[in-house]
Amino acid sequence: MCGVSTIQDVARLAGVSPTTAKRALRDPEKLTPDTLARVQAAIQELHYEPDVRAGSLRGGQSRTVGLVVASIVEPFFAQFARAAARHLKAADYTLIVSENEYSARLELPELRRLYGQRVAAIMLRPGYGDDSREYLERLRERGLFILEFDYAPDDSGFPSVVLDHTGCMREAVAYLHGLGHTRIAALGTYDPEIHPEDRSRTFPQAMQDRGLSVPPDYQRVVLLTEDTAYNLTHELLALPTPPTALIALTGTQAIGAFRAIRERGLSLPGDLSLLTFDNYPWTALVDPPITVIEQPVEAMAGAAAHAVLRALEGGFDAGRETTPQHAVFPGRLIVRGSCAPPRVPSLALTR
Amino acid sequence: MCGVSTIQDVARLAGVSPTTAKRALRDPEKLTPDTLARVQAAIQELHYEPDVRAGSLRGGQSRTVGLVVASIVEPFFAQFARAAARHLKAADYTLIVSENEYSARLELPELRRLYGQRVAAIMLRPGYGDDSREYLERLRERGLFILEFDYAPDDSGFPSVVLDHTGCMREAVAYLHGLGHTRIAALGTYDPEIHPEDRSRTFPQAMQDRGLSVPPDYQRVVLLTEDTAYNLTHELLALPTPPTALIALTGTQAIGAFRAIRERGLSLPGDLSLLTFDNYPWTALVDPPITVIEQPVEAMAGAAAHAVLRALEGGFDAGRETTPQHAVFPGRLIVRGSCAPPRVPSLALTR
């Protein structure tokens, strides 16, 4: 009873050839009812389960898809992973998840590992830097379907699924400006190498569209973590002319910002306005509840999964479209209580 | 340049046999420096990456470990997955994560999928019910190392890594009782089929140890989700003699409970005390900050990963210990502001 049973064992027990035995699983209608029953009984008795590794060895790629997120602890990515896994599971694909911590350097070994498993496709939140860029191209040449999500570099030749970061940023700035804010800071400034990320990148433009500008001393290049958001918030609020409104780029950043704001004894929204991306449950529970921009996570994950399935299942060159598809999803501003007009009339308005 | 390159291609390019070529990867010291250099150059040029599926086909099991969590969106499990993945990655194992939503019925297909991948071991938060019990036994007979974490059924013959649920529950009850509470409710009642979970199971005993009892109308069998915690909280607080203290069994439950409490216009800790498992960042941010029991997630995940590695790497029967190891980790009560003496002197004290 110990040890693994193969289709050979099943065949022997049922008194048929291996070829016939596996037909019981793949084209049952091709078999005599009697034979079918005998084979099925053998499968039952031996608890036979096909070895997908051996099966996929022939065809080249496995029924496996890699998902590289920045951090599985960030609920956005966890939700994304869950939803994508559900869709892929329904098509009998297995998802392998790994993390890159927003870094292309850490991402490279993950990609190698996934390729070692001969995944059929990779869904990737690209990390910062180009360390893995070349490798991704090579994977595509090797026939893998590569899809970027959450962030897609400008020059990316891969299909992508992203939030409408630009539109969301514009809406956030418009909302805060409409309340009277002019001294607005985002928790992180764009940097092509250290912090290339579309929310921070489009923030200055969103400000300019409203006739506003970002003071140089509001511009700090940081990473997307709770601690850096915490430190950055402290630094910004200690400036001679601190911002009157803060935009956190992720829910994790919002936690750091909220902590710092509370430590400084400032009250929301009286002393300061706070707005964040990601509608996490806790954002509605704190006092005041935080105004957020919600991402359609499920929809984006579904779109990503279906793009993968279309490329893999679909005919010959379904994955080789000449122009890669770029899907952009709208965010939704949910106004709660963390934003209000600034206390002191802004000087910038009189300029 | 298109297509996948194999060790054969490398060998051909380097002008050696496949056997020699792969020695460049496995025992480089066995080769002449000259040959080694030639092969390495070929590997570089072709960007050769071994196919782990083919490699593992021979040995039976793959360098792959399955992790079945209840919900990847629950930060406890996400953290666990991250930490376990790090340890396993260091030993060159790949982690495949899947979810069972606390249900053994949903778990069974997940186990089949993992076995189809011929994972070498499975780390499992067992679901409720015995649908998959028999299958797990069979996997063990097949040589897989099975480890349970977070929850281990009484009769489980598998090694396990769990929190000291009993001790934590006792500490929670002792703390609340020490404040004067006698009408304490846990958000969920033990049921062998629907809700077998150690926190709720040991709650009545923890109460009894203090001379307290759980009123029948506080006992409701529910699932571990935000919505059920929300509904249950509403129901409990609508009782003629509602509890004066609530214990949420998970951080997700705490969100539901907090929402319901706020909706009823009750204030913490004046009208009601709330205590929860899982020290999530937001619990310190709400008003009042919530008193929690923190789990040593990283340590538990590390212990689980090392148990797996010991069983897989270690000699012949390292994984076949006669008595399975059961590791129990202590929780830590972090007192914040959500618990206080009950407003009305409890009648139970005078009984």
Add this chain to the structure above:
DNA sequence: ATGATGAATGGTCTCGTGTCCATTACTTAA
């Protein structure tokens, strides 16, 4: 009665790698 047809089943090769054994060349001691 015979050839054609088609259903049911079996045989063989392939995938890419690891393991084991065989072979070659080259050194060293007698």
Add this chain to the structure above:
DNA sequence: TTAAGTAATGGACACGAGACCATTCATCAT
């Protein structure tokens, strides 16, 4: 110089399943 020994390299096979082609047997039309 030769036998023994060793370092370096090559060849054959196994792993488990899928793909494709071959074979057997019964049925049916001519």
